[in-house]
Amino acid sequence: MPLLEVHHLVKHFSRGGGLFAPPPTVVRAVDDVSFAVDEGDMFGLVGESGSGKSTTGRCILRLIEPDSGEVLFRGENVLQYSRSRMRLTRRDMQIVFQDPYSSLNPRMRASDIVEEPLVIHRLGNASERHARVRELFDLVGLDSSHLGRYPSEFSGGQRQRIGIARALALNPALVVADEPVSALDVSIQAQVIELLLELRSRLRLTYLFIAHDLRLVEHVCSRVAVMYLGKIVEMGETEALFKSPTHPYTRALLSAVPRLDPDAPRTRVEFDSSSFRREIPMREIGRSHWAAV
Amino acid sequence: MTPLLDVQHLTVTFERQGSQTTAVDDLNLTIEAGETLGLVGESGSGKSVTALTILRLLQPPGRVVGGRILFEGRDLLSLSEAEMRPVRGGRISLIFQEPMTALNPTMRVGDQIAEALTAHGVGRDTANQRTTELLEAVRIPDAARRGRDYPHQLSGGMRQRVMIAIALACRPPLVIADEPTTSLDVTIQAQILEMLSELKERFNLALLLITHDFGVVAEMADRVAVMRGGQLVEQGPVRRILREPSHDYTRHLLNAVPGMGPS
Numbered sequence: 001m002p003l004l005e006v007h008h009l010v011k012h013f014s015r016g017g018g019l020f021a022p023p024p025t026v027v028r029a030v031d032d033v034s035f036a037v038d039e040g041d042m043f044g045l046v047g048e049s050g051s052g053k054s055t056t057g058r059c060i061l062r063l064i065e066p067d068s069g070e071v072l073f074r075g076e077n078v079l080q081y082s083r084s085r086m087r088l089t090r091r092d093m094q095i096v097f098q099d100p101y102s103s104l105n106p107r108m109r110a111s112d113i114v115e116e117p118l119v120i121h122r123l124g125n126a127s128e129r130h131a132r133v134r135e136l137f138d139l140v141g142l143d144s145s146h147l148g149r150y151p152s153e154f155s156g157g158q159r160q161r162i163g164i165a166r167a168l169a170l171n172p173a174l175v176v177a178d179e180p181v182s183a184l185d186v187s188i189q190a191q192v193i194e195l196l197l198e199l200r201s202r203l204r205l206t207y208l209f210i211a212h213d214l215r216l217v218e219h220v221c222s223r224v225a226v227m228y229l230g231k232i233v234e235m236g237e238t239e240a241l242f243k244s245p246t247h248p249y250t251r252a253l254l255s256a257v258p259r260l261d262p263d264a265p266r267t268r269v270e271f272d273s274s275s276f277r278r279e280i281p282m283r284e285i286g287r288s289h290w291a292a293v
Numbered sequence: 294m295t296p297l298l299d300v301q302h303l304t305v306t307f308e309r310q311g312s313q314t315t316a317v318d319d320l321n322l323t324i325e326a327g328e329t330l331g332l333v334g335e336s337g338s339g340k341s342v343t344a345l346t347i348l349r350l351l352q353p354p355g356r357v358v359g360g361r362i363l364f365e366g367r368d369l370l371s372l373s374e375a376e377m378r379p380v381r382g383g384r385i386s387l388i389f390q391e392p393m394t395a396l397n398p399t400m401r402v403g404d405q406i407a408e409a410l411t412a413h414g415v416g417r418d419t420a421n422q423r424t425t426e427l428l429e430a431v432r433i434p435d436a437a438r439r440g441r442d443y444p445h446q447l448s449g450g451m452r453q454r455v456m457i458a459i460a461l462a463c464r465p466p467l468v469i470a471d472e473p474t475t476s477l478d479v480t481i482q483a484q485i486l487e488m489l490s491e492l493k494e495r496f497n498l499a500l501l502l503i504t505h506d507f508g509v510v511a512e513m514a515d516r517v518a519v520m521r522g523g524q525l526v527e528q529g530p531v532r533r534i535l536r537e538p539s540h541d542y543t544r545h546l547l548n549a550v551p552g553m554g555p556s
Contacts, residue, residue, distance in 0.1 A: 048478035048479065048480060048481075049449075049478055156336075185335040185336050185505065186335065186505060186506075186546060186549045186550060187335060187545060187546060187549040188335075189549065189551075190548075190549040190551075193551075212478065212479065213551070214479065215508075215550065215551040216551040218551070219551035220551070252480055253479065253480060255483075256479045256480040256482065256483035257479055257508065258482075258483075258486075258506065258508025258509050258511060258512045259508060259511060259512070260507055260508055260511045260535060260547075260550065261511060261535070262511045262512075262531050262532055262535065263532070266512075268483055268487070271480070
């Protein structure tokens with residue numbers, strides 16, 4: 001059984017409107033999205049800005065309430081949980097944010113940031129919590145002599161490690177990693193990715209890895225879903241999808257990635273957004289490979 | 294042949310609270326006319342400071358403490374402010390990373406392009422006519438109407454096209470592009486890079502392309518210079534640098550690109 005199953009998830013936002021304004025326009029941020037993530041998997045959700053990938057991640061944790069659909073975590077629909085039940089479930093589902101600069105409270109010490117989830121969930125007494133914070137610092141490769149420092153005293157890569165330590169404080173099973181390395185320098189990215197992969201095997205974590213960097217996703221994810229304007233247009237095992245992209249948007253997206261070989265033939269495919277039909281359903285086009293074509 | 298731009302032993306320091314940091318350390322770079330040099334490095338490597346220094350836009354506490362920047366037979370560091378003004382935009386222009394902060398939000402984009410021309414002595418009518426041509430050159434559809442838009446009415450990719458139109462307005466022989474596509478989606482990035490290559494050919498521009506992305510370098514550059522901590526690590530033809538980097542740091546950067554590493 002998959003750890004996480006998303007069925008027909010929908011979230012629309014309306015923009016504009018008001019007493020004297022023209023009627024609001026509806027943005028279909030997440031428009032009938034379905035996928036499943038197996039335990040221990042690193043599932044990549046990729047797309048460009050406005051594709052709805054981050055909104056999907058947030059809807060799964062109910063940081064944004066979706067309009068309809070189901071989010072099954074260990075087989076149970078968390079969208080039907082009461083607030084208190086949901087809070088309890090969040091121990092098992094955590095998120096790492098993109099920007100390590102704005103996602104950490106600048107007035108809190110690193111130790112307090114990592115401890116906060118334990119305090120909120122009333123876990124352990126003060127000394128147990130402090131021991132746990134030290135353990136987490138160790139786990140993510142931070143120096144425990146820096147526990148008393150403020151976020152501004154850390155580099156970008158170190159801050160992202162603090163964000164990861166905070167997400168892991170409650171021993172979650174699922175981590176939604178929303179562009180966890182895109183604000184970092186490339187060599188720091190490699191270190192943080194290394195850490196995420198190492199933690200996965202050590203702690204048996206499952207990741208929903210949200211990203212726009214296709215080279216990165218190809219490298220680290222076992223399965224991938226490509227989003228465009230709120231829809232998943234193609235999904236499958238990473239190798240199959242990158243080897244034979246089928247949806248015209250996936251083809252355009254892959255062909256736009258700069259190649260490291262100056263002599264590689266450039267065959268860029270353009271995607272005509274006016275040709276996009278959101279009502280086309282996904283169908284199986286190969287072994288573990290689906291596309292809306 | 295003398296290069297178009299010849300940076301010799303450039304050293305820039307920043308002084309803060311009595312302590313001095315060397316942001317650019319004895320840097321030597323050359324760019325030939327019509328050539329694209331990719332300047333690669335991570336944050337803090339000194340690549341953007343180098344760009345600002347070439348245009349003499351470096352602000353205190355930054356200070357040039359040594360070196361020369363030879364361009365079209367003159368040392369830019371020895372020019373007065375008045376002599377420097379026609380160089381900026383006229384002979385060397387700059388494309389910034391973030392078009393939203395680089396464009397004036399209260400001014401129509403067409404007027405901003407025209408301003409780049411009138412500031413360099415072009416008459417109002419000619420400037421307006423050239424503006425429409427420039428908007429067409431950067432492939433903004435319905436150019437005449439789009440010129441009356443404000444920056445917030447345009448998408449990120451369209452704004453970056455406007456920035457490029459401004460940079461190319463006076464047909465400068467050298468354009469410095471500081472991470473021109475970093476804030477853009479990959480499909481938009483591909484369009485902008487393609488357009489930039491085309492315009493480079495058409496106007497015979499030399500391009501100093503500052504980036505952290507080796508993929509962008511592979512697509513665009515003739516030669517590559519790699520910087521770290523203010524120092525030039527290595528410089529050479531793009532194929533040699535990508536295939537047989539001679540320096541450990543270059544190898545390290547290349548290995549960090551997903552899918553390139555030994556794993």
